[in-house]
Amino acid sequence: MTEKHASGPTAFRARLRRSSAGGARTAWLISYSVATDEPRLIRKVQTLLQAGWRVVVCAYEGERPVPADWTFVSLANSSATGRWTARRMEWQRRVGTHLARLDLPADALKGLATQLISSGLPNWHRDHREILRIASENPDLKPDVVIAHNYYTCPPGWDLARHHGAAFLIDSQEYMLGVMPDSPRWVREQRPFIKAAQDYYFARADQVFTVSQGIADRLTAEQRLKRPAKVMRNVPPYAPYPFRPVSGARKLLYHGLIDPARDLDLAVRAAALWTSATKLIIRGPSEGDTAGQLAALAAELGVAGKVAIEPAVPFAEMLARANGADIGYFVYRDGSPQRRFVLPNKFFEYQMAGLALMISDLPEMAALTLRYDTGVIVGEVTPEAIARAVDSLTDDQINTCKANALKAAQSLCWEKEQGVLLETLDEVCRPA
Template sequence: MPDTGRAFTRGAAAGGPCVWIISYTPASDEPRLLRQAWSYREAGWSVVVAGYDGASPRPPGWNYLRLDNSWSTGGRVQRAALRAQRSFGRLLYRDLRGIPGLAQWGARLHCQGLPNWRRHGQEILQTARANPDLRPNLVIAHDPPTCAAAVALAEWADAAWMIDAHEYGRGQYAHDPSWLADGRWLATALQDYYFAAADAVTTVCDGIADLLNVEQVLRRPVTVIRSVPFAQPQKFRPCGERIMVLYHGIVSEDRGLEEAVRSLPMWRPEFSLLIRGNGDPAVALRLRELARDLGVADRLRLEPPVPFGEIVPAANRADIGYFVQGNFSPQKRFTLPNKFFEYVMAGLCLCVADLPEMAALVRRHDLGTLVDSTDPSAIAKAINGLTPARIDAAKQAAIRASQELTWEREQERLLLLGETILAERRSRIGSTVTG
């Protein structure tokens, strides 16, 4: 194979059809990607993953193309040309978006002017051409940024392709004025183009699927595949004298963590807060300083994330799984994250925001308590309302619910969808040939 400047690691050949999964994220840290790759390998497919290196070890047997996330642009002339391309693309998708077709073309032009994304697409196609035994039958693009590379690969291989939309792109950062001025128009144009072209679109919850089904031109309705974990049963662990409240996930400004720390002085003295995850170091520093200023530094602990396979057992050592964020955009309103289901699999009582997707499951399975506001006093009221007996009852309910909310069940929709669009693609190719 030609030297792309990147590592390509071949795993054991699985035979059968081949799927390429593309994600511009640390691949081994991405739970949805890990589960998808596992499902297709178990179903007898060869699997190729293209993404960035993560902190967690890669699963054995991956065919893995390591993409480099550095901002590499080449010489001065190339940098100037790409900068001009991005500027012209921005003019089309933002300032001239009222002219039909220009916004979509401008968005794609802009993204192809991003040096790393441009390079990724070239490397992916070069690697596929150099490894004909791994020619894809199906390509899965994780979110719109990867779609240009996915489309090029699928067209070269006559493969079916789908988009796995983790987020509601049109409103993902609606709380950020700078994003509203520019980013939303880029996200909207990319969605309008690629969602209409894809053989299928998947997403994480019913609320986002409902929005996409109304707003987008689609070949078929969006398929919901929730971010539930692998079955990893945990034993019931009753509350002790100290009660640990756990948040695990990204540590960032929009996750409601500052409000949680501000509420901590109002919690009953047996409660403490553990924040486990990575993210912006400045945010973590502010949380520590805030806890110190409020006199509760001894009740707040921040830890780095654990490897993928240890997320659920590590969570089981806590008592309450916490996630309360604001309802300031459609993306936040319909949030149904990995951590919600990981808390359930870990057998925790839940204390989460009263937002539609999470609230429906909490009520259906009696998993804990809902918080109707991010105000620190509302958070404290919800936490203090959880007696040891109530926490233990919710823990036991979570253990029961975890038998249903498993990837082993959820994957059936993913595999069926892949087989369906692959059969449709083959049928279209056959009709073209015979015609």
Template sequence: MSKTVCIISLTPVTDEPRVLRQSKALADAGWTVIVAGFKGRQAPPPHWRYIEVEHVYETRRLTENLKFDWKRRLSPGSGQFAEDYYWAQAGYDGIYEHIATIENVRCDLAIAHDYFTAPIAARLAKVSGGVYVIDCHEFSFEQYMHDPKWIKRERSWVHAMEKRFLPGASVVTTVCDGIADALKSTYKLAHRPTVVRSTAFYHDLPFRPTGEKIEVLYHGIVSPMRGLEQTIESVKLWNPEYHFVIRGPGPDDYIASLAALAEQHGVTGRVRIDPPVAFNEMVPRANSADIGFFIQPDISLQKRFTLPNKFFEYVQARLALCVGNLPEMARLVKQYDLGVLVPEISPAAIAAQINSLTRARIDSYKQASMKAALELSWQSEAEMMLRAYGIEPVAANVD
């Protein structure tokens, strides 16, 4: 009889790359896979038992809010208060009850994606007689350091939540070395979290020589704090053969503001904003571009240690890379000779690096991505995750 895993992520899970990869590796290893989360744009994979949950917000009276809020304020001194405040927030016990009672889920392994699903996973593991693990996508204690309201209201509670649940997890995994070290140091963990990078599935794509028009691609979530405004402004400084494509989901008003910014700087004809594509289409579509682009401000450990899905998706798409000079990305760019690093987020610095990429250099970096694609793929990285969970990996399939 196969063992059962329940993966819990309060995201649109059918569009969530890390959940999709993780679940596929566990299914291939013979596990029954249950995934609980919000509905995404695409259908769930056939190997899932999918549980769609909703985060229903309830209106409480002011007196009730004050009753719960003191536990948040006192949570730095009490992990129990931190957890009590979590369960007091509208929606979380409803999600747990949906999974454990209505759907009657019992599992050998409950995987929490980040701290805000850890209480659900821990409670589910307890009633199941199983264990819970936490997969940290972020260094959540510093996730929103650009937001003074979050720092004042939420940051100490986030710290208390992670301090309560990370040490009790059977395994903690995270996306890069920098965050692994920060988590171990911040929460005095007995063991360093296992690094399971957000590498993409291997794609067997051809080398595509750079043509007359050179396409610079940003794909992923379209939101502030990703240098998109500065990049659009920089396009007027780019050589005329370069064009910028932004592809991904985002708030309509923010996307409209980017289009207005392109018009303001006179680069409307060289900036294209595309709608998102399905998960399975992201890398093949990206192969039509030439340069994969991503920058982010170095304003916290969370931002400094960024190593996003898109970095590895660009490699699988066989692109040259132009990314921010942040340590985790820079290490791999230099190790595999994948492209160039932007030293700061300014239109001039961005333009200087883009303009330095001649067609010959772009093709050289594309060839480097060709060579690195298998090593920097999920087929290689999945073994790290499975072994961390005490599961024997199956032979990698790169078809």
């Protein structure tokens, strides 16, 4: 939430690119992210288009082009603003944060705190205003449903839905109140805003979705919801990848964001301890210099030949590249509700690509791994335990788990999961 100051106010008008794809009903999806980098967003859009909806996506543009069948509102995510406006917004945020910290029971005060903070951030304020402007100037795009992605898009999402009498859904992809409980600064500065926003907007949503049952149960218990939170898992569309038996040195793959929170240093340290012919591959975009630090650690431990740090591959190629590995790796510490109930994209992507799994003993991942017999669960998150798990697996065991993963993928796929979204829309939206 950093700012860039300009000498005067920076004018910005969102660009609307219309698609020829029509529909009997119209859905607006709001995501403060790069649209083509968000698999969960892309899946929902494709499902809605196939179900005969017209879809308006409000998000940021990236390197890859937005699909032609999306009606797209290109947002700016720019924090540039004039000096005096920046000072006024900073004051707004401070007042809003103070009000949020009080955690007063009055619903209106929670809404006021959220609005002060959100409208006190130049990028969010500007995007909020532009979303409402585009909707106002294009009455033929009147929404029947608005889907807000995470708490921070709820202010424009709720205003848009309320103004047009549309259903309002929230896709809360994480347990945001438990993301960084060990960080005093986050607890002091961020958590009060998140709580105020969720308390106010979640109570107004016709449905809240999330990614795992553990998070859904907590949201249902802690928030005033109209109906219990629903689980809509981060599963990829089905693709029939080939079974590839282990051949030569086993390949242990982690793909995804490379950052300190993923505990990947433990995997590198484990590589110095395991004795089997196993190569660790860490592939993905790096947060800061984390990838460089992991490479340096591998060199320091004398295992540079057993550890490969690779850049991210295009999303369209990710699963095909993963199919060349043997074991999908995601072992990291508990420590917060968000981490405990994690059920990430990569867990399902590994299975779709036909990999055995090596995961932490966390309830959501462990339950599915046991159910489908797709891998090994590491009880302790230490280099020694990880190395023992690697060495314990025979090639035959890995091959069995790889075959089971390919079978599991036929159920753990978006073609099955999308029913949660479509059934909900039938429940909360007026008929076409």
